[in-house]
Amino acid sequence: MAGFLEFLFLAFTLTFSLVVSLGITVPLTGALVRLRANYNPRALQLDPEGNVNVHTGPIVTSFFGMLRRVYRIEGWAGLYKGLMPTASATIVMTGFAVAAMDSKQLARHGRVDPPDVGMLAALVYAAFGTLVSLPAAIITYRSIVTPYRLPWFRPIYSLRVLLTPTERRRPWVLYFTPGLVTAQVLQIAYSVVILYSLRRLLVPVGGDFSPARFGIYVAIEILSTAVICPLEVITTKLAIQRNHSAVEYNSVEQEVEDDAVEAPEYAEYSGQEEDVIGLRHEKDPYLGFADCVKRIIDEEGWQTLYRAWWVTAMAAVLTALAVGASALQTSGVVVGDN
Known part of the structure; x- marks a missing residue:
């Protein structure tokens, strides 16, 4: 009976945390994804036929500027685009951590941050x-940047809007989106192999808490923004590219055949005649991880790789503080560095 009550309490705590977390983070994540996905080259570009392409996105340089723009054009509904895929991925990751690793914490969507377990279990x-985050990132980011209104409780309809016929027929092609696996693996490898190892070394759970070692860990988390932020930007830009099988087009361009999906746009309801962001033309996609990095730097400038870097840095600080609080709670004794 006691075990059942403990399970109910854990379920209630995680559910409450999930609701509060999604209510706060989904609008912020939506603005962040849009800011990083917005395509705004510094000069006129040539399309594959050699014609001048003047397609650029709006000039929005700040996170809060993008947040205001989303609200002005799409309203509250636009702020919560991506809610359902975010909730689904978080529930799956949290369920796995609770069932397999006896975790009692809510998993974070968008960053694979292992619970306090051994290195093998963390791997x-x-x-x-x-496996979960890659398709989740694709569906979540596309649902955020799409101009179409997607119903929350009609997932099949929403997937028809977000995925091409090729992706719906062969879902595994999502894992072959050029460059995306590389970006995801690099980000996860850095977060788990490097940051997680340093966390266990500098701030061990159940060991003596050292303020000096904790300060070093916080500094490392902040400095890691230089690595993680560009990977997040690259992941965002690659995830919104769609895969298809038309031989006369590149493998990540728009399907030639009609998707046969008619969906209302936010502009029809808000009376606005402009999109929130501009996207790269689908006939001139990024061909891989290295190509994405090169073209971002050449076309938009290296600063694009660090859009909203302070958001990544703030997330790192919050993660470090949560780790420190957990370690301090279980240490029992606070000691100085020997």
């Missing part, structure tokens, strides 16, 4: 997180 968690 298993990271591998499972890779």
